[in-house]
Amino acid sequence: MKQHSVGRYIFCGPTAGGKSSFSELFCEKIDGEIINADACQWYTPLTIGTAKPDLGQVLVPHHLFNIVHDARVISIMDYAHHVQSICLDIESRNKTACLVGGSSFYLYSLFFAHHSVAHTENASLSIDNITWDHLNSIDPLRAQEIHPHDAYRIQRALEIFYKTGERASSLSPRKHDFGATVVFVEREKEDLWNRMSLRIDEMLASGWIDEVAGLSEEWCDFVKKRNIIGYPQIIEYLSGALSLSQTKELIHIATRQYAKKQATFNRRFKRMLQERGIKFLTINLTLCAPDLYLKQLLAEHFDR
16 A cells, blocks of 8 residues: 655756656655656647656656647746645645756745845846846856846846846745655766657657647747757758758757756755755766665655
8 A cells, every 4th residue: 555645746857867767666655746847848748858758657647748839938827826736736635746857947936035136127127138148248157047037037037137236146045835855867978968869759759740840830939939958959950941851950059058048056055955944855867776866765765
């Protein structure tokens, strides 16, 4: 018989690192339920390229998949509201909520919130100045955490600087009492790179190009604006601008760059957790078998 224990866990780490399979094994043992923390998997038409699980085949309940049917961004506040609501429902049934995904900024926001700065147009900033290079020149630490094409977060960071005189990276986040143990699922670089390559090949073989070809113009514009990995490159391929080999190589490069940014952000995340006494642990699935980490985590879970 499965044992039950109320609690919360977050499994995060680089793309293709094995978060999903490990967390599913854990949830099977504790009667847990998975809450999606991969922003790209919220969008209904984006399936193969976001490595969305087959929800008809999963062995534990999954939440927050396919929740956005139109091309729009989910705000941090909206995500936090969804997560808290689902966590409370799971816990009301004496089960364990496990958040799983690589969108670390959304997960970070469950614990910490930056000082509020009104989001309004700033007359001193022309649109030409709202660029990653501009942000990098005044706040390189924050710039390294933001994708060069993420216009929204670039503008927010610039607004903070020009309205307060302080760099976004230097503002002290306020702690939220989310009450979860954070598990960073990692791998050695060569192992991770190989897994990324295999995943990309599998997604392309599974019909990723056909999926992109079937997207509406609105969704094509959205994935390009948000720079959702692989989709802009495949759109270029379908237009005839790239060969298939060029497309695959560009997807590989973009995926590796994204993993590096995830690692940079997660190092900061760990520091913030440590400074505030929030429990976390790091598991390296290259150096040790998942079963051994699973036993350790289960022992700690049921010793609470």
